[in-house]
Amino acid sequence: MTRVCVIGIGHTDFNCMTPDVNWKDIMYEACQKAYADASIDPRKDITSFITCAEDYWEGFSIFDEFVPDQIGAVLRPCCTVCGDGIYGLGTAYMQIQSGLMDVVSIEAHSKVSDLLTYGDVMLHAFDPIYDRPVSGPVERPNYSGLPSYPPENPKPLAGKTDETERVHPYFLAGLEMQHYLRNTNTTEEDCAMIAVKNKKNAFLNPYADYEANITVDHVMKSEYCFKPLKKLDISPNVDGAICFVLANEKITRELGIEPIYLSGFGWCSETPWLSTRGMEAEYAKKSAAMAYKMAGIVNPRKEINIAEIDDRFTYKELQHLEAIGLARKGEAKELLREGALEIKGSIPINSSGGSLGVGNSLEATGLQKSLEIVTQLRGHAGKRQIPDVKVGLAQSWREIPSGSGAVAIFTRG
Amino acid sequence: MTVYDVKKEDIARVSVKNKRNAVGHPCAQLADPNITVEDVLNSEIMAWPVQRLDISPPSDGAAALIYCSEDIVRQYTDDPVWVDGVGWNIDSTMWTNRDLYFPRYVSEAAKMAYKMAGIHNPRKEIDFAEPYDPFDYKELHHMEGLLLCDKGQAPILTREGVTQRDGDLPICPSGGLLGVGNPIAATMGQKACELYWQLSGKAGKRQIPGDPMVGVGQAWGDIMQMATVICMRRG
Amino acid sequence: MEKSNKKEITYPKNPAGTHLRSSDIRNKVITHSWWEPEIQYAWSIGPAMSKFLHGLKEGKILGIHCHKCKRLITPPRSFCEYCYGPTDTWVELKDTGTINTYSISYLDPNANRIEDPILIGVISIDGAYPKPMGFMHYFGEMSKDEIKIGMRVKAVWKPENEREGAITDIKYFKPYGGD
Structure with a gap:
């Protein structure tokens, strides 16, 4: 069976806002660049197209x-994978390996x-019978006696009145x-160090949008949003598009590409029952195990050089x-404190800046992670x-409220 | 209709055939053994030239198939039905910039599936088909897209009875969407189940006579632009 | 499946269906869960479509060339979907064209009956090529008995002060006697 290569x-x-272009334009830009990078003509050379959306x-x-239209797929085999970009890489892998x-x-x-x-769309992903009603509108009287929306605090463009927050x-x-902090004896300061590290790494990444020179103190003093989660613990959303081209080994060699x-x-999905599934990212554990087996990795800590x-x-x-x-289990904070996760550390994590530094690009997150690894x-x-x-x-996760995720491993020839 | 001078009566025949075929399908919503062409032509006008009985209803439903690899199939059955070929294809989003009388995306998807299945002459090698029939004219459109007849010939074959269950090329022996119902995204599952039942001789009252060997199923989607095709063969 | 050495797969035979009406939901005859999502979008239009919409505001239908594929495209876009190259050179097209296909529509999106049916279809705009090249719109000042494929039509514009840069700045297309 052929091996599958990134060409x-x-x-x-x-960018946090892109009012000047529409979704077709950013897709076209990313794909055009990827096709130029591979020196191929999408209308002649690409046999299958996948979008993850x-x-x-x-x-x-x-x-x-x-x-x-914008990815070059008119009258070609093309499909949309409703999931993260790594699921798309997996689908492509299967199409290529099957010949x-x-x-x-x-x-x-x-x-x-x-x-x-954004929040309402995400809430729409909750179970409509058990979870949405108790995380949705909170029936609460307006105690203040003031108008619901005084001039200095007008009604949001979209949103309910404050009787139904x-x-x-x-x-x-x-x-x-x-749950994680308690179970692993990790502190909020440890988590803050992740934000500091990733936003610092983002300074070295020209396409990142949320680089910042902050300290643990900044993070700790940022407001609580969902205690213990603070504002700077959360990766802000971002616009952007990424395209990968994969090929079989024969074509890769013919193109003279290393x-x-x-x-x-x-890949793995846990049950959607929020209150009965574990909180230990079992989806990541199982998807990694599958990926390690396929890649022949026995000792990931020793064999993997970098990870996003x-x-x-x-x-x-x-x-x-x-x-x-x-x-x-419980050791990640130790590695972090020792500096092992820094760019110069023994196992650099999120050298791109990660979602905290680049921005949360929704279904493109897995490809953003893969992009950094390939780069x-x-x-x-x-x-x-x-x-x-x-x-x-x-590695990517399909975000709240999912228990789904995927892992991809890339190896230099 | 305009390009090939197709008569409304011939389009209505598709609906009549499928609703009659659906008699005996355990999941059918709209089976009718007594429906006539006049019934269709006299039904309420929805969006001319489309009338109520030209349309399949949106339905609830689910379909499931179990695939397994050739290596272990003999653990389960001695009579497997093989998935010989699949194809899929999409045309431009800008549908107002292209011709709508022939579905090129269907023919491209069909060519991909036929190539994989080793089918060189679909008209001779395919014994029956389950094209997507959310509207009766779409069955005709898709028969042509699947290269089962020349452009503009599907209404004639229908009129001559070729596409009846006992005809030379049975089309939608399940009763299709017009007879069974349109479960939207589960439609290809419904079509593929019928291919399996027909090819394994399990279609009961709907069984096509003469032990069909090769069947093709097809679904359609998006803004008149996307097709998927599957070919199955008796083991 | 008769042979005993094969693994059995069991499944329910012919599960039966149940009739259900929307009044059953309204009257809570069946147990159900109700949710109205609060979901809103504001899509950026992008450079090519923005220019087209600005044109409509001025009472003009614009097209753009793909020189490589020899197309004059409307509605315009920033790239050609056939050669995957960029489009170039804007042109003002006439506001006349030919009906490519149409339908006489008696139902609203919730399948309620409309007494006076809506005429809707695709117009090939004059000057744009290759045919068919154009967009979808309403037809007016003609009866459902008059409309036919190949009929010549002309845009009826909203008054200038009511135009807002939208495809609906054209109210509908009417029969057109000229060339």
């Missing part, structure tokens, strides 16, 4: 229909600035963080590190280049 990558800049983020039912396709394009993006009610669904992260292999991937770990919330980086076996493996990471990188891991 092209392309991406837009990541969730209808509710986009605001269209059947987003599939709005995809082909069905030779060259596959995978695109994922975020145009979250077009969405005015809604809880932002990120409260689930607060619940999980509480192969970077997609050597393993895995889902850090949509600070504690998630630590929790995921332990789940995927790069740290023992590092190619030796093109500029000031944040880590020497002698041979094996890198990208």
